[in-house]
Amino acid sequence: MQVPFLSLKEVTELHSKEINEAVGRVVNSGWYLQGAENEKFEADFAKYIGTKYCVGVANGLDALIWILRAYIELGRLHKGDEVLVPANTYIATILAISENGLVPVLVEPKLETLEIDDDLLESKISSKTKAIMIVHLYGRCAYTNKIEEICKKHNLYLFEDNAQAHGCQFNGKRTGSLGNAAAHSFYPGKNLGALGDAGAVTTDDEEVAKCIRALANYGSSKKYVFDYIGRNSRLDEIQAAVLDVKLKYLEQDNDRRKAVAKTYIDGIKNPKIFVPETKDFTANAFHLFPVLCEKRDELQQYLKEKGIGTVIHYPIPPHKQKCYKDWNGMSLPVTEKIAAQELSLPIGPTIADEQVQYVVDCVNEWE
Ligand SMILES: *Cc1c(COP(=O)(O)O)cnc(C)c1O
Numbered sequence: 001m002q003v004p005f006l007s008l009k010e011v012t013e014l015h016s017k018e019i020n021e022a023v024g025r026v027v028n029s030g031w032y033l034q035g036a037e038n039e040k041f042e043a044d045f046a047k048y049i050g051t052k053y054c055v056g057v058a059n060g061l062d063a064l065i066w067i068l069r070a071y072i073e074l075g076r077l078h079k080g081d082e083v084l085v086p087a088n089t090y091i092a093t094i095l096a097i098s099e100n101g102l103v104p105v106l107v108e109p110k111l112e113t114l115e116i117d118d119d120l121l122e123s124k125i126s127s128k129t130k131a132i133m134i135v136h137l138y139g140r141c142a143y144t145n146k147i148e149e150i151c152k153k154h155n156l157y158l159f160e161d162n163a164q165a166h167g168c169q170f171n172g173k174r175t176g177s178l179g180n181a182a183a184h185s186f187y188p189g190k191n192l193g194a195l196g197d198a199g200a201v202t203t204d205d206e207e208v209a210k211c212i213r214a215l216a217n218y219g220s221s222k223k224y225v226f227d228y229i230g231r232n233s234r235l236d237e238i239q240a241a242v243l244d245v246k247l248k249y250l251e252q253d254n255d256r257r258k259a260v261a262k263t264y265i266d267g268i269k270n271p272k273i274f275v276p277e278t279k280d281f282t283a284n285a286f287h288l289f290p291v292l293c294e295k296r297d298e299l300q301q302y303l304k305e306k307g308i309g310t311v312i313h314y315p316i317p318p319h320k321q322k323c324y325k326d327w328n329g330m331s332l333p334v335t336e337k338i339a340a341q342e343l344s345l346p347i348g349p350t351i352a353d354e355q356v357q358y359v360v361d362c363v364n365e366w367e
Contacts, residue, residue: 001307001354001355001358002307003307003308003309003346003351003355003358003359004309004346005309005310005311005344005346006189006309006346006347006348007348007350008188008189008193010350011193011348011349011350012195013350014249014253014349014350015245015246015249018245019195019242019245019246022241022242022244022245023195023238023241023242025241026237026238026241027238029237031237032236032237032238033234033236033237034217034234034237035237036237037237037238037240037241037244038056038235038237038240040240040244041054041056041235041240041241041243041244041247042054042055042056042200042240044244044247045184045200045202045243045247046202048174048247048250049174049176049177049182049202050173050174050176050177051176051177051182051202051203051204052203052204052206052209053202053203053204053205053206053208053209054200054201054202054209055200055201055209055212055213055216056198056199056200056234056235056240057199057200057201057212057216057233057234057235058197058198058199058216058232058233058234058235059185059187059197059198059199059233060092060161060163060183060184060185060186060187060190060199061092061095061096061185061199062199062216062231062233063183063184063185063199063200063201064092064093064095064096064133064161064183065096065099065100066183066201066212066215066216066233067096067159067181067182067183067201067203067208067212068083068096068097068100068102068159069100069212069215070181070208070211070212070215071131071157071208072100072101072102073211073215073228074207074208074211076157077100077102077130077131077157078130079100079101079102080101080102080103080128081102081103081128081129081130081131082102082103082104082105082126082128082129082130083097083102083103083104083105083129083130083131083132083133083159084105084107084116084121084124084125084129084131084132084133084156085097085104085105085106085107085116085132085133085135086106086107086108086109086115086116086134086135086137086142087106087107087108087109087317087318087319087332087334087335088108088109088114088137088314088317088334088335088338088339089135089137089161089318090135090137090163090164090313090314091314091318091321091323092161092163092185093133093135093161094106094318094324096183097133103128105124105129106318106319106327106330106332106335107120107121107124108120108332108333108334108335109137109334109335109338110334111276111292111334111337111338112276112277113140113276113277114137114138114140114276114290114338114342115134115135115136115137115140115141115142116134116135116142116147117334118144118146118147118150119146121146121147121150122150122154125150125154125156129154129156130156130157131156131157131158131159132147132150132151132156132157132158132159133159133160133161134147134158134159134160134161134179135160135161135163135164136160136161136162136164136165136168136175136285137164138164138287138288138289138290138313138344139164139165139167139168139191139257139284139285139286139287139288140165140168140276140283140284140285141165141168141169141170141175141280141283141284142160142175143160143170143175143178143179151179157179157180158178158179158180159179159180159181159182159183160175160176160178160179160181160182160183161182161183162175162176162182162183162184162202163183163184163185163187163190163199164185164190164191164285164287164288165191165285165287166184166190166191166192166250166254166285166287167191167192167250167251167254167285168282168283168284168285169282169283170283175285176202177202177204180203180205180208181201181202181203181205181208182201182202182203183199183200183201184199184200184201184202185198185199186198186199186200186239186243190287191250191253191254191257191285191287192243192246192247192250193246194239194242194243194246195238195239195242196239197239198235198236198239198240198243199235200235211228214227214228214230215228215230215231215233216230216231216232216233216234217230217232217233217234218230218231218232219231252349253349254285254286254349256348256349256350257285257286257287257347257348257349258281258284258286260286260289260347260348260351260356261278261281261284261286261289261347262281263353263356263357263360264289264345264347264356264359264360265278267357267360267364268291268360268363268364269364270363270364270366272293272294272295272299272366272367273291273292273293273299273363274291274292274293274341275291276290276291276292286347287347288311288313288344288347289344289345289346289347290313290342290343290344291342291343291344291345292337292338292341292342292343293341293343294341296312296340296341296342296343299343299363299366300312300343302362302366303359303362303363303366306358306362308345308346308358308359308362309346310343310344310345310346311343311344312342312343312344313342313344314339314342315339316339317332317335317336317338317339319332319335320336320339345359345363346359
């Protein structure tokens, strides 16, 4: 049996009739940017997340960059301010902080949850710390009551990187609505994926929403009037139309992810494989299904021979990358352990029951 890690072709085929109709509608409309499709998707996505505003932008990295840039433009953050961020995140989160002249302060995750360790946060706070950027990595909720308390106590802004967690919840509220502003990526492989690059920011803050809308449109909020030194970072009408179709099915698609995850959680019994905490199904959008294994590379090779595709998220942590060479000597043992041991098993809205069971059987037979 073949089990691809994720078949985007199948994911698109799930809703292809409506997607093709939506694309055709935009093609025939003659209007390709800043139109009705953006307006509709932004309204629908804001409602889904539970925020007053949503601003569509070109991709998830830009969404992150624009949030921080807007806070600088509005005088709330200043170059040199420190932003706490999980050390094991996908590098985009950290790039966005650096790009804005802010200082990323890496915080180790907890091994049991793979999310930022809220017990370590206070020890990392200095007089320059102004914000925490949490990342709901793998689709798992990184937000905790303790993080909320720390933000209040130390007067810190809270931002969310929700690129991997569309549909994830905390106490009945969706991630993306828990802090001051949140960045979303609609990269094709994400839970809500476009047919190309796309992203958005959600927030309840009107000033921030307006500022970001201008920044992503050359810094202009009125034609030929420029308030900021912006860029062109807009969401196009075709992607907005596609996303609006897929948003309708996001819960259904996520339910399928949950069923797959449940089979893995109940079925995987191999003592050599550690499955991180997965108790609360509402607090997990199951974007990925990460497991840890000491002989990860051998496991991956074995699964490959069995026809099963897996991916490592992520093999080299940001502090070991050449682009951050000043950090290369840093020791972050939990982050490094995850980088050495993490393997993501196939999960998605299209994987069949027999395929999931086959993965469980193969994983259990491995010694
Ligand atoms: C995908 C991703 C991003 C970047 O999104 P793009 O749309 O690819 O620019 C940022 N952060 C995390 C955690 C991601 O997974």
